[in-house]
Amino acid sequence: xxxxxxxxxxxxxxxxxxxxxxxxxxxxxxxxxxxxxxxxxxxxxxxxxxxxxxxxxxxxxxxxxxxxxxxxxxxxxxxxxxxxxxxxxxxxxxxxxxxxxxxxxxxxxxxxxx
Numbered sequence: 001x002x003x004x005x006x007x008x009x010x011x012x013x014x015x016x017x018x019x020x021x022x023x024x025x026x027x028x029x030x031x032x033x034x035x036x037x038x039x040x041x042x043x044x045x046x047x048x049x050x051x052x053x054x055x056x057x058x059x060x061x062x063x064x065x066x067x068x069x070x071x072x073x074x075x076x077x078x079x080x081x082x083x084x085x086x087x088x089x090x091x092x093x094x095x096x097x098x099x100x101x102x103x104x105x106x107x108x109x110x111x112x113x114x
Contacts, residue, residue, distance in 0.1 A: 029071060037061055037068070038077045046087050046113035053108040054078070055097055078111065087111045 030038070041060035045052040054074050061068050081087045092110040 030069065030073060034068065035077065037065070038074060039081070042077060042081050043086065046081075046111070051090060051092075051110050051112045053094060053096075053110055055108060078109075085114055088114055 038057065038061055041057045044060055045056045049056060057074060057078075058070060078087070082089065088111065090110045090112055093107040094110055096106050096108050
């Protein structure tokens, strides 16, 4: 039987850190080319929009590949862009509006370029 408990090192992390670790694990399910596509979409959204959310990033990615796998890994890629000094969180949120099976009306962070 498989234990549902996270690894011991996960228990020592704060909730936000556990969430980011989960996002980074999900992002590893993409191919390296797909990670580059997501990173490019984040850069493009930052370059061409005053503010943006993951809805905008997904629209950018899926405009070139409608079958691109949508995962929670996008949080890890946004965090990487933030650590690289490309974007920052505005502290604002909005409700998801992408529609379809991945729209759960969740709150999305609003980002802007630096």
